[in-house]
């Protein structure tokens with residue numbers, strides 16, 4: 364499903380250059396459950412951003428479903444993100460003035476889906492994530508675990524093929540973190556590709572495939 | 584994204600940033616209110632002046648002795664004073680094509696007395712036609728009789744205030760008053776008119792023109808009022824008047840002919856220009872409001888970087904993010920404009936309450952103009968912040984570093 368070939372990502376910082384990714388080659392097949400691990404600054408988030416088309420590589424090719432998505436223009440990439448990729452962030456990134464239901468609804472609202480269908484799908488998602496009686500609460504009135512569940516519901520509401528999670532448990536206590544991982548694993552067992560950055564070796568070991576990064580490289 | 588969803592999304596953002604919103608609404612409201620108020624005041628003043636002139640009578644032509652316009656050519660010979668206008672000149676005009684009626688006017692000041700009451704008043708010598716030309720109405724009796732203008736008679740018509748001063752509530756008709764050293768019989772009282780172009784008609788006394796000439800011991804006229812048969816006849820009548828008088832004055836073009844519509848047009852132009860100038864100055868405050876919108880929206884965009892990054896991650900293309908932020912600034916400016924219109928209407932109502940004699944009217948086109956300008960400002964100054972938002976790099980916007 365995914366193939367990265369000779370990906371390089373270089374950030375100019377002042378007069379210097381930071382080589383965040385060097386010669387990344389990897390393939391990912393549909394339905395995989397991958398943990399990306401490595402020390403701070405090793406390029407995990409940068410890799411995930413490139414996989415999610417939130418950032419462009421300086422060099423190399425990114426094939427997603429046999430399409431050279433690294434060569435698409437911005438709006439075409441947005442279209443790919445909308446339909447194929449769901450994001451879960453460490454800091455949830457819910458829109459604070461919207462309710463839980465409205466946050467879950469947001470991707471469909473942006474996509475121009477009719478209100479009736481949106482409401483229906485949101486109701487199902489709220490039930491699936493045991494959030495039914497929290498739907499009307501604003502994001503800042505929810506606990507961390509609830510917020511991350513809302514974020515995951517939002518990430519999958521457009522039924523993407525893969526979910527990219529950058530330290531999804533980083534801001535949660537053990538119990539809430541464990542709950543979130545279980546949700547992601549359930550999604551994976553239903554066929555969703557899950558790629559997750561984590562610092563927690565225990566969580567990393569649960570994944571079927573673990574990618575170790577050091578200094579911008581994947582170590583075999 | 585469907586447009587009602589954009590409005591809802593932007594509306595929620597506006598409501599949730601209360602302080603910012605109130606600030607911008609105030610700025611916009613002040614701008615729009617001052618434009619509408621000032622333009623409305625200017626327009627009302629213009630209409631007031633125009634009405635004052637039309638109350639003089641329509642199609643009016645005023646003939647003055649002496650030439651006041653400079654048309655080039657050699658200066659008059661030393662000591663060549665312009666000839667006076669006479670009653671015969673006025674009667675000659677009566678027969679011209681395009682002239683409906685003519686009223687020769689003599690004006691002077693004389694003591695008017697009845698018993699022990701005496702006042703110095705403005706005495707107007709005129710003919711019966713003056714009443715039609717200046718739209719004068721009598722509340723009692725009648726105006727000057729239609730007789731040969733060159734023959735005087737000892738009758739007079741009192742202005743309404745003068746009547747009260749001399750007679751109180753008594754009936755003055757048939758009573759006698761003394762004007763200068765002559766006695767006149769009161770045959771009518773004018774309806775109250777108020778001040779028209781500086782003359783308080785209510786305080787004058789009107790007598791036949793020949794009597795006024797005798798009273799002031801003069802053969803010349805103060806001016807001649809001519810009414811043209813219609814607005815299209817004004818130009819022709821004006822020319823005929825010039826040639827006739829110049830023939831009668833041995834070829835000298837020594838009069839000034841003023842048409843009412845020319846005066847009116849001049850005042851109209853001056854007031855339009857003034858109104859636009861004042862409105863333009865007020866429009867600067869709209870621009871200031873626009874710059875405020877730009878500033879505040881720029882701050883909003885940088886405060887909501889992660890939100891923009893999120894929208895991008897969720898698949899919003901640049902154009903959609905632009906639209907969301909533009910809608911936000913447009914909503915702000917339009918709401919501000921509506922508030923401003925409300926303030927302007929209330930202000931105009933307060934003013935017309937305070938100044939009941941000055942007819943103040945809101946000007947619809949000013950409201951429309953201010954509204955359009957407000958919307959345009961909101962959109963124009965919203966473009967830069969919206970573009971900034973649309974161009975944010977998604978990965979950076981979402982990162983917390």
Ligand SMILES: Nc1ncnc2c1ncn2[C@@H]1O[C@H](COP(=O)(O)OP(=O)(O)OP(=O)(O)O)[C@@H](O)[C@H]1O
Pocket residue numbers: 374375376381382383401402403404405406407408409410979
């Ligand atoms: N926008 C940027 N500008 C400059 N340098 C950057 C930028 N993004 C990342 N970097 C640099 O690239 C390197 C990799 O960063 P990245 O965020 O991918 O690390 P990470 O593995 O996610 O670390 P962490 O575990 O702390 O999140 C770091 O040295 C970082 O400083």
Ligand SMILES: [Mg+2]
Pocket residue numbers: 407408409529
């Ligand atoms: Mg990271």
